[in-house]
Amino acid sequence: MRVALLPLVLLLGVLPQRLADEPAVAMGLWYAGPGAQPPSTATGDVEALRRDLAVVRRAGYNAVTTWVNWKEGEPTRGAYALAGTERLVAAAAEAELQVSLVVFTEPAPAWAPGVPDAAAQFFAYVSKRLSLQRGVTRVVQYSPALDRPGRIKVAPGSGPDARLAMWSAVARGERAVAFQGSDGPLSPTVLSLGETAGVITRNPSLFDPLRPRAEGVRSIAAEGGGAPVEIRLLESANALMIIGLNHSPSPRKATVSFLPDIPEAIWQNLETGTQVHFVMGKSGPVLEHAFAPRDALVLMIRKRLR
The missing domain is CATH 3.20.20 (TIM Barrel)
Structure with a gap:
């Protein structure tokens, strides 16, 4: 056989x-x-x-x-x-x-x-x-x-x-x-x-497990003219990601207010490896960032400690 x-x-x-x-x-x-x-x-x-x-x-x-x-x-x-x-x-x-x-x-x-x-x-x-x-x-x-x-x-x-x-x-x-x-x-x-x-x-x-999250941003205020600054959130069971997008050909300084369930803790810039600090506003965390022309910002935070 x-x-x-x-x-x-x-x-x-x-x-x-x-x-x-x-x-x-x-x-x-x-x-x-x-x-x-x-x-x-x-x-x-x-x-x-x-x-x-x-x-x-x-x-x-x-x-x-x-x-x-x-x-x-x-x-x-x-x-x-x-x-x-x-x-x-x-x-x-x-x-x-x-x-x-x-x-x-x-x-x-x-x-x-x-x-x-x-x-x-x-x-x-x-x-x-x-x-x-x-x-x-x-x-x-x-x-x-x-x-x-x-x-x-x-x-x-x-x-x-x-x-x-x-x-x-x-x-x-x-x-x-x-x-x-x-x-x-x-x-x-x-x-x-x-x-x-x-x-x-x-x-x-x-x-791999990240999927778009519909809610999380309360407001976006950006100085300067041109296309608006866009903020998108992705989420999985273990991580939360924020992707900020400046579609304008001009630099933009943006102030982004988030809903209270978005962590205020230290975030990591995935492209540079640097830490990014939010501040706590009256109604939730706030991020201030100066975007270069046609720029993106990619931040991540772990939701669970391993």
Whole structure:
């Protein structure tokens, strides 16, 4: 009996498997090979993929968003060209990066017009085949809804705006954020944002259970004109997080009054590691903070001592 079962055991050991869990919050970038911009791909040289993806991981990211387009993925009906994407997914798994796969059904291949349900069939095939790859956490068909808020386009020198957009997305409960560099997937600006992303990727147990909290802010008073200062709260059983967002291109000094159940105790700035002190007002804790232009403030406090 053991001899008969041995081939089956060996076979099960090499079958591709989907990873059990997605990252707490997937912080990544759009990447489909050196220099590729969606919907085109460039996934040929596996060593180049490995080098690039190792850089992505070292920068502080825990995920990549890659893509397949129908025109390149099924150039002839029923003949699929997905080997390059599979090499990229395998290289990402080696680099300990999770993968979200976006399927573009435009542009269509030349044979497709007039063929009923051809786009849906292509997506179904890609989804079934690629979801078996180790490290793939989701396969989705592209729609404009994917562009906001989790897809953040990054131009050279736009790091502060991209940082603000990232924390805005997280504050609203977004579970996947991916930067797309307009001058290349591994542009200096995108890689520098990995340090900010690392606040999340280095603390998965903190960010995983956090969910938006509707109440907690009594009032916000901000000096200066422009867009209002926004305060969002996230909460779990063990932690409370405040994300302050200055959407204005001008510096703003804000005074935020909280409801009495928000702790007055010492909070931690998650990006700088410094302590932030609230003061107790007549009706609850008060925080005063001077925001730089297009700035974010991320504070956390533990609700339970360990």
